[in-house]
Amino acid sequence: MEWSRLDTVVCDIDGVVVIGDQSVPGARAALEKLRAAGLTVLFITNNSTKTREMVADRIDRIVGYRTGAATIITSGWATGLFIKGEVSCAYVLGSDGLRATLRETGVAQTSDWQEADAVVVGLDFEVTYRKLVEAALAVQNGARLYATNTDASYPSPEGLYPGAGALVSVIETATGTEAVPCGKPNPPMRQLLDDFVAGPAMMVGDRPETDIALGKAEGWVTALVLTGVTRTLREVDASYAPDMVLDSIAGLPERLGL
Ligand SMILES: [Mg+2]
Numbered sequence: 001m002e003w004s005r006l007d008t009v010v011c012d013i014d015g016v017v018v019i020g021d022q023s024v025p026g027a028r029a030a031l032e033k034l035r036a037a038g039l040t041v042l043f044i045t046n047n048s049t050k051t052r053e054m055v056a057d058r059i060d061r062i063v064g065y066r067t068g069a070a071t072i073i074t075s076g077w078a079t080g081l082f083i084k085g086e087v088s089c090a091y092v093l094g095s096d097g098l099r100a101t102l103r104e105t106g107v108a109q110t111s112d113w114q115e116a117d118a119v120v121v122g123l124d125f126e127v128t129y130r131k132l133v134e135a136a137l138a139v140q141n142g143a144r145l146y147a148t149n150t151d152a153s154y155p156s157p158e159g160l161y162p163g164a165g166a167l168v169s170v171i172e173t174a175t176g177t178e179a180v181p182c183g184k185p186n187p188p189m190r191q192l193l194d195d196f197v198a199g200p201a202m203m204v205g206d207r208p209e210t211d212i213a214l215g216k217a218e219g220w221v222t223a224l225v226l227t228g229v230t231r232t233l234r235e236v237d238a239s240y241a242p243d244m245v246l247d248s249i250a251g252l253p254e255r256l257g258l
Pocket of ligand 1: 014
């Protein structure tokens with residue numbers, strides 16, 4: 001692959017440019033160098049807790065890299081665009097940011113599980129047993145089950161927190177119903193990418209089964225960074241083998257000859 005012919009770099013966020021509320025060292029300089037070289041830098045996240053605007057602000061605040069909502073692709077947004085024509089009213093187990101994102105995409109919502117014809121599950125830092133009960137009841141009542149993403153965990157400086165996938169599993173286990181996954185590397189997320197990425201692209205991520213899988217499915221060059229959930233290449237299943245391994249995104253410009 002001729003690196004000089006890339007025109008887009010698509011970066012995962014958690015574990016790649018930020019860890020919890022800290023920047024990955026050198027992330028800002030690397031991103032600015034990519035942009036200065038004329039590359040389009042996009043961010044794609046399975047984290048559904050925030051709106052696109054909130055994600056752009058978070059990158060600005062933590063990393064110090066200024067960008068706008070137009071460069072941000074989230075699993076919540078992909079979920080909303082995917083289900084808006086298919087469902088009339090969703091029960092949401094997720095954050096306020098997910099609710100706002102679904103509103104932006106035109107998905108009506110209800111807090112009454114009996115009215116819902118869809119259940120959307122995302123990461124919810126305020127999950128309660130009652131919310132899990134209501135989501136499960138809605139599914140038993142015939143509502144379709146969607147997962148913004150199925151990431152098992154969420155990296156923090158303390159270690160791995162349970163991710164949206166862990167919450168989705170609770171509903172799946174209780175109801176015997178499998179959720180439709182909407183985030184990386186699944187079709188609802190991939191359908192969006194045609195509008196963002198035209199030419200040769202690179203995917204930079206820390207999670208092989210979502211980030212590297214997405215990059216491979218799209219035919220992009222893939223780079224695995226070791227600042228997030230993956231600590232060594234030995235942990236990576238052969239089917240997700242990346243084209244490039246980097247200790248950190250800080251080293252990417254040099255690897256691209258920039
Ligand atoms: Mg990540």
